[in-house]
Amino acid sequence: MTVDYKLIEFFWARVVKIENGCWIWRGRITGRGYGTIKIGEHGKEILAHRASWMIHTDKPIETGMIVCHKCDTSACVRPDHLFCGTQSDNIKDAINKKRFHQLGVHLPKNNLKTRCPHGHAYDAQNTGVSINPHGAKVRYCRMCHKLRARQQRELAK
Ligand SMILES: [Zn+2]
Numbered sequence: 014m015t016v017d018y019k020l021i022e023f024f025w026a027r028v029v030k031i032e033n034g035c036w037i038w039r040g041r042i043t044g045r046g047y048g049t050i051k052i053g054e055h056g057k058e059i060l061a062h063r064a065s066w067m068i069h070t071d072k073p074i075e076t077g078m079i080v081c082h083k084c085d086t087s088a089c090v091r092p093d094h095l096f097c098g099t100q101s102d103n104i105k106d107a108i109n110k111k112r113f114h115q116l117g118v119h120l121p122k123n124n125l126k127t128r129c130p131h132g133h134a135y136d137a138q139n140t141g142v143s144i145n146p147h148g149a150k151v152r153y154c155r156m157c158h159k160l161r162a163r164q165q166r167e168l169a170k
């Protein structure tokens with residue numbers, strides 16, 4: 014499908030911007046939660062987030078490349094929530110996101126938080142994994158850990 018004004022018009026008529034920043038597709042949604050777009054009676058149906066990528070980059074998607082969601086919201090069509098990559102990039106991304114699950118890290122609800130109680134980001138560098146007394150793997154904030162260790166050293170003086 015090529016990008017033309019009809020596609021662009023059709024696209025914008027079906028986008029709803031929600032509070033968390035995602036642009037949710039209000040057109041048809043597939044069983045897997047992806048928006049689809051079809052122009053005219055005999056038009057080919059394509060995925061809405063792929064259409065969005067083409068509209069915003071003004072380029073067709075190369076064969077074999079897939080458009081993936083950074084925000085993990087299948088129905089989101091916001092271009093900066095998308096990235097274009099190969100199937101293996103997509104798998105890598107999914108693995109990264111599921112890293113904690115795969116490590117067998119015990120994830121209570123608040124572990125989904127992206128920051129520790131002191132506001133440090135739970136990113137790749139700052140997130141440590143340790144074993145708690147019950148033998149479960151738990152996530153901890155390296156920054157807080159460091160600060161605590163320093164405090165203890167000061168107290169020991
Ligand atoms: Zn999004």
Ligand SMILES: [Zn+2]
Binds near residue numbers: 157158
């Ligand atoms: Zn912290």
